[in-house]
Amino acid sequence: MEPDAPLDWPSAIHRALKSHRVSQVSYVPDAGHKRLIELCHADKDMVVVPLTTEEEGIGLAAGAWLGGERAVLLMQSSGVGNCVNALTLVSNCVFPLLMIVTMRGERGEFNPWQIPMGEGTPDALRLGGVRTVRLERAEDAFATVTAAAKLAFESCGAVAVLIAQRLIGAKSFEEKP
Amino acid sequence: MTEATLDRREVVQSLLDRREGLLVVAGLGSSAWDCTAAGDTPLTFPLWGAMGLACMVGLGLALAQPRRRVLVVTGDGEMLMGLGSLATIAARRPGNLAIVVLDNERYGETGMQKTHTAYGTDLAAVALACGFAKAETILEGAQLAALRASVHGDKGPIFYQVKVKRDAAPLVLPPRDGAYLKHRFREALLGETKTSR
Numbered sequence: 001m002e003p004d005a006p007l008d009w010p011s012a013i014h015r016a017l018k019s020h021r022v023s024q025v026s027y028v029p030d031a032g033h034k035r036l037i038e039l040c041h042a043d044k045d046m047v048v049v050p051l052t053t054e055e056e057g058i059g060l061a062a063g064a065w066l067g068g069e070r071a072v073l074l075m076q077s078s079g080v081g082n083c084v085n086a087l088t089l090v091s092n093c094v095f096p097l098l099m100i101v102t103m104r105g106e107r108g109e110f111n112p113w114q115i116p117m118g119e120g121t122p123d124a125l126r127l128g129g130v131r132t133v134r135l136e137r138a139e140d141a142f143a144t145v146t147a148a149a150k151l152a153f154e155s156c157g158a159v160a161v162l163i164a165q166r167l168i169g170a171k172s173f174e175e176k177p
Numbered sequence: 178m179t180e181a182t183l184d185r186r187e188v189v190q191s192l193l194d195r196r197e198g199l200l201v202v203a204g205l206g207s208s209a210w211d212c213t214a215a216g217d218t219p220l221t222f223p224l225w226g227a228m229g230l231a232c233m234v235g236l237g238l239a240l241a242q243p244r245r246r247v248l249v250v251t252g253d254g255e256m257l258m259g260l261g262s263l264a265t266i267a268a269r270r271p272g273n274l275a276i277v278v279l280d281n282e283r284y285g286e287t288g289m290q291k292t293h294t295a296y297g298t299d300l301a302a303v304a305l306a307c308g309f310a311k312a313e314t315i316l317e318g319a320q321l322a323a324l325r326a327s328v329h330g331d332k333g334p335i336f337y338q339v340k341v342k343r344d345a346a347p348l349v350l351p352p353r354d355g356a357y358l359k360h361r362f363r364e365a366l367l368g369e370t371k372t373s374r
Contacts, residue, residue, distance in 0.1 A: 024240055047240050050268055052261030059230030059262075063202070063237020066222060066359065068367045071237060089227035089234075093355030 009141035009167065010035035013100065014043070016145035020153055022072045022098070023047060024064045026057035030076035032102030032168035037074065054079035055086035062095045070153055073099045077121040077162070078114060087128030090158050097130065097158035098149055106165035121162065130158040136167060181340040183318060185279045188339055189250060190215045191321050192277065192328055199329065200238055200366070204231035204251025206286045207346070208279055212250055214349040219365035222358055223351040229258030232276055236266050239274040239333075242366070246273050248328055253280040253294045253338075260303060266334050267308030274333040276304070277324075281343045289343065304336035312336040 013036055017025070025040040026049040027033060040046045051057050057073035064071040080101060090097045104111070105118020117124075122132050131151070135144045144161060151157040189211040193201065201221040203212040208231075209223035222238075224231055235249035256278045266274065282295035294300060304312035315324055315337055324337060352358060 024237060047269070049236070049240075049265060052264050055230065056233045056259070056262050056265055059227065059233030059259075060237040062230075063234040063239075064241045065237075066234070066362050066366070067200075067238040067241025068363070069237075069241035086227055086230055089224070089230060089355075092226065093359040095359065 007138045009135075009138040010039060012138075012141035013145045014039040016142045016149060017072055018043070018045070019146060020070065020149035022070045022149065024049065024060065024069055024071035025074065026051050026060050026071065027074035028052075028054050028057075028076070028079050030074075030102045030104075032076065032163060032165075033074045033100070036100075054082045058083055058086035058089060058097065061097055062089055062093065065095055070096070071098070072149075073097070075099065076102045077104050078117045080121045080124050080160075081117050084124060084128055087130060087158070091129040094156050095158075096152040096156050098152040099125075099130065099160040100145070100163065101160050102163045102168055103165045108165065125160050128158075130160050132160050132162055134162050134164060136164045138167060179316075181281070181316070181342050183315070183321075183339060183341045184344070184346075185211050185281070185339075185341040186214055186346050188277075188279065188321065188324075188341060191325050192248065192250070198245055200242065200245050200247045202231055202235045202238065202247070202249045203351075204228075204249070204255035206252055206255065207281075208250050208252045208255070209351055210346065210349050211279065213351040214346070217351055219361040221351070222362050225353055225355070228255055229262075231255055232259055232262040232266060235274055235276065236262070236269065236271060239271040240269065243271075243273055246275070246329060247271075249274070249276045251276070251278055252285065253278055253282060253292045253300065254284045256300060257293050257298070263304050263307040263309070263336070267304075270308070270310070271334055272310075272332045274335075275328045275331075276334070276336045277328065278336070278338045279341050280338050281341050283343055285343075285345065294338075299338075301336060301338040309334050309336045313338070315339040
């Protein structure tokens with residue numbers, strides 16, 4: 001195995017999405033999702049949809065499934081709170097839902113305003129009927145996202161992969177004024 | 178503002194009559210009842226909740242089915258809750274997506290409180306400013322034939338704000354079971370063997 005490849009976790013997530021034929025990618029950006037968003041934009045088999053607010057992506061994913069396509073929704077943990085009522089669309093209709101959430105308010109957080117929603121993210125998702133799975137280590141990225149996609153698209157489940165701030169790294173946040 | 182003269186049921190009937198391959202997403206409340214009154218069919222997906230998301234469901238569907246026309250029929254209150262989705266749609270510019278807002282300037286299901294369009298918000302102007310290919314306000318019956326032709330044929334994304342009367346029409350309710358609505362839509366569109374795709 002190439003020594004560097006397993007550490008490129010955004011690329012591993014991108015490959016996992018492709019292996020499950022995800023073709024619509026929506027996002028409200030996060031610094032932690034920067035590379036994955038770039039990979040998706042560069043992928044001619046993916047339609048990338050920038051959102052103004054995260055709950056839009058729940059509607060988009062439902063529409064994609066109605067039309068026979070698979071979608072993924074990328075956001076940071078502060079966006080989870082915006083999704084709560086939208087998640088009733090998923091639970092009522094039993095739509096598949098795959099969310100990939102970069103966590104804020106964890107290890108090394110410099111912005112105290114990120115902490116309450118970061119701490120509330122797993123519970124907010126649980127209340128909305130979304131299973132959560134943590135991604136802590138780069139080498140687990142492909143397997144974790146592949147398993148989550150399988151649960152979403154083959155079992156019509158709602159699942160969110162929570163990417164630990166430890167993995168994303170708090171450095172870039174700490175360098176901001 | 179002059180008093181609206183258009184009847185919402187007649188507007189929707191004229192859009193959905195002989196609809197052929199048209200795929201329809203109906204926003205919650207009266208708009209969904211209007212679409213059901215025009216005929217409950219598998220290829221209309223009526224929402225009973227998720228207020229503010231009708232246009233986004235339409236966008237996901239339009240991107241997934243680029244060869245089919247997709248129409249979102251919703252109300253002014255529902256549209257106002259998801260105004261950002263107009264910017265999102267304009268960013269992708271799906272050529273096969275049309276949005277028709279039935280604007281009675283009221284929250285019809287909750288006691289006829291005024292919506293922001295009653296206070297002057299111009300939804301068509303918002304859509305145009307976001308970058309829609311076409312966005313207009315419809316006021317008269319004489320415009321309905323052109324509205325229908327545009328919804329069925331013009332390159333999208335297109336947006337129509339149709340000023341309608343405040344009269345309450347008889348309730349004609351679609352099925353309420355969301356999983357059923359989803360399955361019948363996918364079966365009709367994708368075929369039975371592909372419903373687990």
